[in-house]
Amino acid sequence: MTAQFTPDQFRALFPGLADTVHLASCSQGALSGELLFAIQEYLGSLRDQAVAWDRWMQEVETARGLFAQLIGARSDEIAVLSNASEAAYQVASSLRWDERPTIVTTDMEFPSVANVWLAQRPLGAKVCHVADRDGVVEAEDYVRSIDETTHLVSIPLVSYRNGARMPVREAVTRAREVGARVFVDAYQAAGVLPIDVREIDCDYLVTGALKYLLGLPGIAFLYVRDGLAAELEPRLTGWFGQRDPFGFDPRRLDFADHARRFETGTPAIASAYGAVAGLRTLARIDRHAGAAHVGDLVDETHARLVDAGERVWSPADPARRGPQVALVDDDPVALTRYLARRRIVVSPRGHVVRISFHAYNNRQDIDVLLAALADYRAGRAAT
Ligand SMILES: Cc1ncc(COP(=O)(O)O)c(C=O)c1O
Secondary structure: OOOEOOHHHHHOOOHHHHOOEEOOOOOOOOOOHHHHHHHHHHHHHHHHOOOOHHHHHHHHHHHHHHHHHHHOOOHHHEEEEOOHHHHHHHHHHOOOOOOOOEEEEEOOOOHHHHHHHHOOHHHOOEEEEEOOEOOEOOHHHHHHHOOOOEEEEEEEOEOOOOOEEOOHHHHHHHHHHHOOEEEEEOOOOEOOEOOOHHHHOOOEEEEEOOOOOOOOOOOEEEEEOOOOHHHOOOOOOOHHHEOOHHHOOOOOOOEOOOHHHHOOOOOOHHHHHHHHHHHHHHOOEOHHHHHHHHHHHHHHHHHHHHHOOOOEOOOOOHHHEOOEEEEEOOOHHHHHHHHHHOOEEOEEEOOEEEEEOOOOOOHHHHHHHHHHHHHHHHHHHHO
16 A cells, blocks of 8 residues: 555545535545445445345454554454444443542543543542643643542543643653553544554553544444453443354353453444545555644644634644644634535534644645635624
8 A cells, every 4th residue: 555645646535625625524534535435335245245244344354454553553452343432431341440449531531531431430430630721731730630549541632622732641651650541532633643552652542433534433443452451341242342253152251352352233334344445545645744734734724813813722832733723713603604605614613613634635725714714704894
């Protein structure tokens, strides 16, 4: 597989970008030709073979392997699940909270993950939220919250709220000092920022396929560090979590040895086709070159918005910015609708409009966005 595409060549793999400015990869990635083909291929397998379990299972394994490669893990360290919440639950359900009850998370965490931590309170867990300081979480605040009672430290690589990078290195170092485990939510980074789980040194890492991984909803990947899985027994299971899913033994619980023990029932096969297509498309661009291109677009957008007098809720320090710029607006939904009428896709959340970049975006996208925003402001001023 070649990794030599320039950003322009990469852009050409997404036919819809000919008439749409896609700045919402934080929500759903743009549709590639490869994804379209993969969906048709899945439908074709239903039409031609009707029942194609071998072929489908092969697709799930390909998705597992490609994702493992993307984050520097081994295939047997990856569980294929349905969504990030399910992954968080599987981790929580395999831990006990009596001796070390604390889960440290943050207000910048995506709710579905944080909600799973909160749901462990009836079982004895105590949840501590590290607050942000106006959209940025300081390393010292995370470090101070982690102590000998901490069992699990949960931290996103990048926050979904404004694209801020989180102090993962410092949190992991502190977690290691006190013997706590680390759960990383990479949903807003995987596919657009390079990730190496050995370098991060986390115990768990989760992401789904529909955003920067350029696939579909319905599938998520949970990395569980080698050697950890064998001690853990999740509370949710099913035939795919067993050593031999096709052994069909209802009298025996026989968890798979590695990360696959966190799996449950029938995987989302259509989504596995989508994930493979997304991961293969991503492999066409060098991940460091892609991330540098995105970093330039983010910095340029941030600067031009500030110059235009807009309020931006992403970090002022470029080193803390991820692939997204969060534009503050009184009515983010109305602004999003206005932009959508001009075929500019962004994503409203809370008090901001999230403008997110992938390697397929370019400087013309920023020009078009800023021109539309100026018209919107002028129109509003006139009414
Ligand atoms: C950081 C982050 N985590 C998780 C999710 C999704 O969680 P789930 O897969 O449980 O829907 C999202 C967005 O949808 C997200 O931005």
